[in-house]
Amino acid sequence: MASAREAASSIARWAINNNLLGALHANMDSQYLDPVAAATFSQEALDILRHRSVSSIVFNEVTATVYVYTDKKVTVKETEMLPKVVLGCSVAYPQGPVDEIGGPVENAQGSAFTMANGPTNTGVYCCGSSISPGNEASAGTLGALVRKSDGSIYGLTNNHVTGGCNHSAIDLPILAPGVFDVAARTIIPFTIGFHSEVLPFVTGTAGNVSINDNTDAALFKISDASWVTSRQGHQYDTPANAVAPAVGMKVQKVGRTTGHTTGTIVGQQLRPIRVQAQSQRNRFQAIITMPNVYVVHGDYRPFSDSGDSGSLVVTNDDSGTNYAVGIIMSGGPDSTAPGGKKTSILPIAPILKGFNVTLVSGHNVT
Structure with missing residues (x-):
């Protein structure tokens, strides 16, 4: 059986060939897609996904699953006409439009600060x-x-x-x-x-x-x-060290809107995703193409909501030690997630390196 990344790459090549996804410039897709042949979908499947509009492709190596996210919901009847398996990996078709960053803020579900x-x-x-x-x-x-x-x-x-x-x-x-x-x-x-x-x-x-x-x-x-x-918050100290995010990793965060939540990294975006960014104060609005994005689902409710942007995402190893994993960038609809919302996170290590800083732990902790 092929890896989930290979299956996702095969589907992406088919989607690009049929203009369901835009190709990146100058063969940049070779940086993100494995060297596999394009998948073969029926004309019916092409018509359905063109009508529902493919927004992104996410893969999960742990469950050997590929998620083809669409802007509009794929009906049960339409799902029956779409491939369920590609290169031995399961394929699902959740609804999940493009994320938005900097949009309207939701009221905090508890205290907005601690x-x-x-x-x-x-x-x-x-x-x-x-x-x-x-x-x-x-x-x-x-x-x-x-x-x-x-x-x-x-x-x-x-x-x-x-x-x-x-x-x-x-x-x-x-x-x-x-x-x-x-x-x-x-x-x-x-x-x-x-x-x-x-x-x-x-x-x-x-x-x-x-x-x-x-x-x-x-x-x-x-x-x-x-x-x-x-x-x-009142939950735990900021970890001193960071590790790379990994699909299947259990994570938690403390944020301004939803407070302390737990969840799981359920997939990695195969290709850079286009997110809508805005700053009302600065009259700025644009589409940003963001690489290296991971998707998190909350355990029983949304992992985050508007206003949680910037929250530090943390994981815990078998010895009970916490490590920083990433920061929350955005969120958006996801028909497969608890509460109907997914969270998009960015790895923390490249950010720390980019700023040439280290995490502070143990500061004013009693």
């Missing part, structure tokens, strides 16, 4: 809590604290959360909680830090621009390290 006791019995602001640029009525999540070689501490989140999709001014104040979450009879919002830098993503079609380094990450310099803790 305060913990610091070493001097003063309140410290936890990772997994609400933040936003000081000039924008939005909210995302402080994923982790990180340290540069000079010892200075920064907050890590998404470019689209505090970086304004490449447009935030350097030294722009970052507020905690985020402006969207400011409310009466709760903590007074404070300047947790100042925007420092992003790993910029580029817009445009592959070939016109290089999409290989696209990611979604930003740093802001922490105003006062005594005000923050590396704790992820």
Whole structure:
């Protein structure tokens, strides 16, 4: 039996040949697709998938399954006319349109932030809590604290959360909680830090621009390290080390909207996906082609929702040690996921390397 990646590559080559998926420029698909022949689908299957519109292809080596995501739902009757097995691997056809980043924020399902006791019995602001640029009525999540070689501490989140999709001014104040979450009879919002830098993503079609380094990450310099803790809410401390994401891996996160959730990495996007990115404050809207994306399903409810962007995704090994895996980039509909929503995450290690920073663990943890 072929691998799930080979089966997914075979289906993708057929989809590209039939204009169901756009080809990447200058044979770039050879970077993502295994060298296998294109699958053979019937004319009926072609008509169905053209009508339902293929959005992406995800593969899972653990279950030997390929997921062909569509924009519009494939009916039960139509599913009967679509291939169930390709190269010995199962094929499913869930509904799951293109993800969106930077869209409207949902109300938090509990508290949008967590305060913990610091070493001097003063309140410290936890990772997994609400933040936003000081000039924008939005909210995302402080994923982790990180340290540069000079010892200075920064907050890590998404470019689209505090970086304004490449447009935030350097030294722009970052507020905690985020402006969207400011409310009466709760903590007074404070300047947790100042925007420092992003790993910029580029817009445009592959070939016109290089999409290989696209990611979604930003740093802001922490105003006062005594005000923050590396704790992820009341759940656990930020791990000191990172590992690569893997399909089948059990994961968890603490986020501004849905709090502490658990889930499983159920697949890897075969090819770079096109996500809709926007920053209302900066009047920016574009399609970003994002490589190296993994899909997470929650265990019994959505793993994340709007406002959880930037959350640090963590796994636990057999010895009970936690490791950082990735950060949440976005989410979207998924007819096979609990709660009908999937989460898209990006690996954390390339982000840490890109910023030349290390994870902060044990900071103001009592």
